[in-house]
Amino acid sequence: MSVVLDALAQGYGTTTVIDNLTVTLRPGITALLGPNGAGKTTLLRTLATVMPPRNGVIRIDDIAVDGERSARRVRDRIGYLPQDFGFDPQMTAADFVTYAAWMRGVPSRQWRRAVDEALEMVDLTDRRKSKMRSLSGGMRRRAGIAWAIVGRPRLVLLDEPTVGLDPRQRLQFRKIISGLGDTVVVLSTHLIDDVGAVCDRVIVMHGGAARFDGTVAELEALDREELPGHSPLERAYMHLLPEGEQEL
Numbered sequence: 001m002s003v004v005l006d007a008l009a010q011g012y013g014t015t016t017v018i019d020n021l022t023v024t025l026r027p028g029i030t031a032l033l034g035p036n037g038a039g040k041t042t043l044l045r046t047l048a049t050v051m052p053p054r055n056g057v058i059r060i061d062d063i064a065v066d067g068e069r070s071a072r073r074v075r076d077r078i079g080y081l082p083q084d085f086g087f088d089p090q091m092t093a094a095d096f097v098t099y100a101a102w103m104r105g106v107p108s109r110q111w112r113r114a115v116d117e118a119l120e121m122v123d124l125t126d127r128r129k130s131k132m133r134s135l136s137g138g139m140r141r142r143a144g145i146a147w148a149i150v151g152r153p154r155l156v157l158l159d160e161p162t163v164g165l166d167p168r169q170r171l172q173f174r175k176i177i178s179g180l181g182d183t184v185v186v187l188s189t190h191l192i193d194d195v196g197a198v199c200d201r202v203i204v205m206h207g208g209a210a211r212f213d214g215t216v217a218e219l220e221a222l223d224r225e226e227l228p229g230h231s232p233l234e235r236a237y238m239h240l241l242p243e244g245e246q247e248l
């Protein structure tokens with residue numbers, strides 16, 4: 001799986017959110033960091049083929065995704081968990097994940113196995129028959145993660161997947177995504193601990209551009225002791241913000 005963004009521009013109406021972004025995403029876990037409004041969700045939605053690029057090119061497995069026709073060719077390779085995902089509260093957890101398998105073009109004879117595997121990965125096997133409305137917030141988010149990974153799509157896009165998870169569930173989440181193997185995983189987060197623990201690569205977005213693109217160790221090397229923050233990664237992140245935003 002390869003995902004190439006070449007001079008990508010994206011926005012809403014007259015607002016430009018992403019401007020001239022060029023990156024190649026490879027198998028492994030990439031974190032998108034950046035302040036509120038930096039464009040992380042917009043980038044994930046664009047990668048998920050929800051919005052065609054305003055300018056520039058997205059190439060998924062060498063297919064240029066520039067409209068509905070080309071998007072249809074790649075959608076079954078993509079698992080996308082939006083920040084606020086909707087569901088029918090009457091659906092069981094298994095139905096919810098089966099719906100994703102169907103949407104992703106998993107053949108019906110494989111649904112049962114694929115759904116069982118996804119629910120097992122997020123530790124919801126014993127809740128497979130529970131209605132979505134009866135699950136706790138953290139369980140729903142884990143069902144959402146199962147939604148994104150069922151059928152093993154090669155590109156997995158997760159928008160703030162650990163919001164609402166308790167500490168143990170966050171550790172479980174890290175285990176799940178570390179076990180996805182040969183998959184391009186892109187997640188947005190504000191939790192720098194998660195980045196340090198599981199991500200291979202970090203892209204820090206600000207002002208429509210990638211202000212940093214490198215490994216966690218390379219980001220950590222930008223640590224400046226004089227900046228606010230409780231860890232080298234937090235201080236390195238602060239260092240990447242414009243000067244006016246570096247104080248608290």
Ligand SMILES: Nc1ncnc2c1ncn2[C@@H]1O[C@H](COP(=O)(O)OP(=O)(O)OP(=O)(O)O)[C@@H](O)[C@H]1O
Nearest residue numbers: 012013015017034035036037038039040041042043
């Ligand atoms: N549907 C929309 N219509 C108009 N503007 C939008 C829309 N969605 C987002 N925006 C604007 O685009 C910019 C980027 O928003 P986006 O949600 O991508 O940021 P983000 O980095 O995901 O933020 P957060 O950390 O708060 O989730 C913001 O200025 C936002 O107000």
